[in-house]
Amino acid sequence: MTMNPPDIHPGQPLWLCLYFPDLALEIFLRGLPLSTASGEKRQKPIVVTQGGKVYRLNSKAIEMGIQPGNSMDTAYTLSEQVVSFERNEQKEYAALAYLAQWAYQFTPNISIKAPDYLLLEVSGCLRLFKGLQALKQKITRGLNDMGYSPRVGVNKTPLAALCYARSGTADNVDSNVGLALDGLPVSHLQVDGDIIESLGQMGIVRIGELLNLPTDGLGRRFGTYFTHYLARLTGKKPDPQKYISPEPHFHSDVTFMSDVTDLTALTFPINRLLGELDIFLKSRQLGTNHLTWRLSHIKNPRNKSFSIYLANPENDHTIFRTLTRLKLDQVNDIEEVDTIALTVNQFSPAKSQSGDLFHGTRLQQKDSHGVSASRERGDQLLSMLYTRLGNGVCFGLSLANDHRPEKAWRFVRIGEKGEKGEKAQKGEKAQKGEKAQKGALPNLQQGPKPRPVFLLDTPRPLGVLDGTPCLGGRLELTKGPERIDFGWWDEATIEQSLTRDYYIARQKSGALFWIFNHTGRWYLHGIFS
Amino acid sequence: MWRASTIDWVAKPGTPSGFPVLDQHLPGGGWPTDGITELLYDQEGIGEIRLLIPALAHLSQVETRWLLWVSPPYVPYAPALSDCGVDLSRILLVKPEKPEDILWVLEKALASQSCSAVLAWPGQIRDKEIRRLQVASKEGRCLGILFRKDRASRQASPAELRIQLCGASAPPLTEHSIVKLRILKRRGGWATEFLTVDFDDRLNQVTPDFADMVVTNSPGQDNQPVYPSTSLPRNRYHDHESS
Numbered sequence: 001m002t003m004n005p006p007d008i009h010p011g012q013p014l015w016l017c018l019y020f021p022d023l024a025l026e027i028f029l030r031g032l033p034l035s036t037a038s039g040e041k042r043q044k045p046i047v048v049t050q051g052g053k054v055y056r057l058n059s060k061a062i063e064m065g066i067q068p069g070n071s072m073d074t075a076y077t078l079s080e081q082v083v084s085f086e087r088n089e090q091k092e093y094a095a096l097a098y099l100a101q102w103a104y105q106f107t108p109n110i111s112i113k114a115p116d117y118l119l120l121e122v123s124g125c126l127r128l129f130k131g132l133q134a135l136k137q138k139i140t141r142g143l144n145d146m147g148y149s150p151r152v153g154v155n156k157t158p159l160a161a162l163c164y165a166r167s168g169t170a171d172n173v174d175s176n177v178g179l180a181l182d183g184l185p186v187s188h189l190q191v192d193g194d195i196i197e198s199l200g201q202m203g204i205v206r207i208g209e210l211l212n213l214p215t216d217g218l219g220r221r222f223g224t225y226f227t228h229y230l231a232r233l234t235g236k237k238p239d240p241q242k243y244i245s246p247e248p249h250f251h252s253d254v255t256f257m258s259d260v261t262d263l264t265a266l267t268f269p270i271n272r273l274l275g276e277l278d279i280f281l282k283s284r285q286l287g288t289n290h291l292t293w294r295l296s297h298i299k300n301p302r303n304k305s306f307s308i309y310l311a312n313p314e315n316d317h318t319i320f321r322t323l324t325r326l327k328l329d330q331v332n333d334i335e336e337v338d339t340i341a342l343t344v345n346q347f348s349p350a351k352s353q354s355g356d357l358f359h360g361t362r363l364q365q366k367d368s369h370g371v372s373a374s375r376e377r378g379d380q381l382l383s384m385l386y387t388r389l390g391n392g393v394c395f396g397l398s399l400a401n402d403h404r405p406e407k408a409w410r411f412v413r414i415g416e417k418g419e420k421g422e423k424a425q426k427g428e429k430a431q432k433g434e435k436a437q438k439g440a441l442p443n444l445q446q447g448p449k450p451r452p453v454f455l456l457d458t459p460r461p462l463g464v465l466d467g468t469p470c471l472g473g474r475l476e477l478t479k480g481p482e483r484i485d486f487g488w489w490d491e492a493t494i495e496q497s498l499t500r501d502y503y504i505a506r507q508k509s510g511a512l513f514w515i516f517n518h519t520g521r522w523y524l525h526g527i528f529s
Numbered sequence: 530m531w532r533a534s535t536i537d538w539v540a541k542p543g544t545p546s547g548f549p550v551l552d553q554h555l556p557g558g559g560w561p562t563d564g565i566t567e568l569l570y571d572q573e574g575i576g577e578i579r580l581l582i583p584a585l586a587h588l589s590q591v592e593t594r595w596l597l598w599v600s601p602p603y604v605p606y607a608p609a610l611s612d613c614g615v616d617l618s619r620i621l622l623v624k625p626e627k628p629e630d631i632l633w634v635l636e637k638a639l640a641s642q643s644c645s646a647v648l649a650w651p652g653q654i655r656d657k658e659i660r661r662l663q664v665a666s667k668e669g670r671c672l673g674i675l676f677r678k679d680r681a682s683r684q685a686s687p688a689e690l691r692i693q694l695c696g697a698s699a700p701p702l703t704e705h706s707i708v709k710l711r712i713l714k715r716r717g718g719w720a721t722e723f724l725t726v727d728f729d730d731r732l733n734q735v736t737p738d739f740a741d742m743v744v745t746n747s748p749g750q751d752n753q754p755v756y757p758s759t760s761l762p763r764n765r766y767h768d769h770e771s772s
Contacts, residue, residue, distance in 0.1 A: 374593055374594055374642065374643060375593065377641055377642050377643040378594065378595055378641075378643035378644075380641070380643070381595075381637065381638060381641040381643045381644070382621075384637055385623060385634065385637075388630065388633065388634075389623070389625050389626075389630060389634070393623055393624055393625060393626075394621060394622065394623050395621070395622045396617070396618065396620055396621060396622070397605065397607040397610070397617050397620050397622070398607065398617055399607055399608060399611055399617065405606075405608075408607070408608045409606065409607030409608055410607075411622075414621065450609075450730065450731065450732055451606055451608050451609035451612060452606055452609055453578045453579065453582070453605060453606060453609050453610070454573075454578075454601070454602070454603035454604065454605060454606060455603065455604060455606040455609075456603060457603075457604065478732065478733050479732065479733070504732055506698060506706075506733075507572070507574070507696070508698070509572045509575065509696040510572075510575050510695075510696030510697045510698045510699075510706075510707075510708070511572045511573065511574030511575045511696050512574055512575075512576075512706060512732055513574055526606065527573055527574045527603065528574055528576070528579065528706075528732060529573055529574055529575075529576070529577050529578040529579065
């Protein structure tokens with residue numbers, strides 16, 4: 001191991017460590033509105049237990065005299081108001097992973113260190129965020145808004161940054177790592193308690209004293225793992241980190257202290273979750289068209305989840321909020337809720353909105369602007385319809401390439417292009433072009449094969465009187481027949497004739513119907529409404 | 530003497546209905562561009578939609594907004610609409626399950642400024658609700674059309690334009706079908722007498738006399754009706770013959 005301290009240049013990495021000492025507690029406290037979380041008077045003592053012992057506790061609980069390691073019996077003796085949660089390590093890791101994704105808006109180089117810290121490599125983004133202090137402030141404020149209180153440490157190696165975060169020392173940007181760590185007590189090192197203890201017995205209190213000891217001797221006494229750790233700490237050996245990849249997955253939840261029975265009380269957590277989604281989407285330039293909300297209660301295994309579908313991918317949280325409220329108005333079979341979660345799995349690139357340089361002059365591109373605005377409003381209407389009525393009630397129509405009346409059209413989802421019908425639509429467009437050139441109103445002349453405005457799903461059998469079909473009296477055939485072959489290629493049996501003779505029939509009232517004769521029987525198939 | 534018809538009130542130019550007889554009686558010379566229009570009739574099939582189609586086709590071609598159909602009694606037949614010049618990509622169908630959802634959809638759609646016309650079959654609807662729809666359609670600059678039963682014509686309604694439709698058989702030997710209609714309520718004018726609108730759709734083409742039609746069913750020949758020599762040219766209707 002070389003004794004030369006490595007040169008540290010300004011271009012070298014700078015690590016920012018976010019240490020969450022109270023993560024185990026904070027994941028349960030997020031549901032409280034900020035005002036009550038900070039308002040000490042109304043606060044309840046809250047503890048997180050592990051194996052029946054107090055593991056983490058809030059300030060109110062400390063005030064009551066509860067200490068980490070106390071049994072729950074002791075805690076209840078000290079205060080009967082104590083609220084306890086069992087530690088949930090899975091949820092802690094999920095929260096940490098979520099925060100890592102959140103921090104992706106600042107730097108792409110983020111490493112998750114379970115159980116309670118994150119490492120951010122920030123040398124590349126200092127200029128963008130106008131300096132280290134501004135960046136730190138931004139990160140801390142963002143985390144505070146989400147209900148987390150991190151300790152921040154900045155240093156030149158990942159492990160040194162952690163030491164700084166744990167000890168709460170001011171940032172080290174310039175000086176040598178060894179020099180920077182010189183005055184810190186050895187207890188801040190991330191090593192076994194035994195080692196710290198033996199170091200104490202050796203009379204070594206500060207890290208500086210430890211680093212001055214010969215490496216060989218330390219290696220013999222404490223093992224190579226320890227010397228290797230020191231080398232990584234001081235930057236003499238590389239300490240590669242595994243960075244997260246920005247997975248487009250959003251999940252965040254809020255747990256309430258007490259059960260919520262009134263759905264209007266959910267407005268605050270919903271706004272908080274949507275705000276987080278907004279940052280998530282904006283930092284990745286993504287939009288989504290499918291949100292899933294889940295309301296659950298610990299005693300009620302039946303979760304209530306509802307989805308919101310949008311006509312087009314959006315990343316505007318005001319639209320999400322409107323739609324969520326719309327959907328929530330329909331939820332009525334929920335009695336009590338203690339967790340609300342928001343999940344988004346489908347993403348697509350956000351639409352780029354090019355702003356107007358000469359804002360407000362409205363001189364150029366008036367037309368195209370109007371078109372896009374009306375399309376946007378159309379999308380919003382569709383989103384509202386999807387949200388209130390469900391995803392399957394809105395349809396468009398398209399032509400299909402088939403001569404049989406039932407198969408000459410089909411439903412399309414809005415935004416979807418007709419596949420088979422495309423050719424037909426092209427023809428239609430060409431036709432339309434001609435008409436537009438003429439500049440006249442389109443007329444009703446349908447050519448030789450008139451078709452009714454309404455078609456019945458299945459033909460309805462008609463009564464017959466003296467050989468003429470009846471529908472509220474005898475029908476008078478005014479036009480026809482038009483023979484349509486009914487596709488022997490689609491039918492298994494071709495014993496009987498599959499042709500239909502279509503007629504236009506008139507009722508006495510003047511109503512016109514489209515009826516057909518199939519092997520001697522009459523059927524109603526359409527209405528010329 | 531002071532007459533209502535001489536009030537200094539100029540109707541906004543409407544969308545031409547495609548029927549000159551109707552246009553000259555409608556304020557603004559066509560269907561209104563906003564507001565609620567009621568079509569009152571009992572028998573479906575008399576031309577209640579055919580009356581609107583030229584205007585719908587026009588709207589679908591000059592505007593990028595939706596033509597929304599709210600809970601129509603049957604599925605609108607795409608080829609027929611397309612043949613009449615309606616741009617199918619503008620058509621949006623919504624079938625809400627609950628009656629209260631129909632009104633919700635109507636109000637939202639009319640006010641959204643994203644529909645050029647909304648056609649609806651609301652079933653039972655009250656005055657108060659029509660008034661709300663009227664306000665919404667003004668806000669969204671959208672033509673709202675309600676198809677209602679004829680018995681509603683005896684009650685007053687806040688709708689801006691009310692037209693009663695009455696089926697009529699076109700006289701024989703004419704080409705087109707007809708419908709009789711009466712404007713019950715309009716802006717700047719009184720109710721009219723019954724007008725006859727000629728559809729220009731060739732649905733009433735002269736029919737061959739079926740008594741003369743001979744159907745031969747002998748084994749050697751194909752199974753097709755034989756028409757008297759005076760009937761229409763056969764080939765015109767037999768594009769998809771099986772034999």
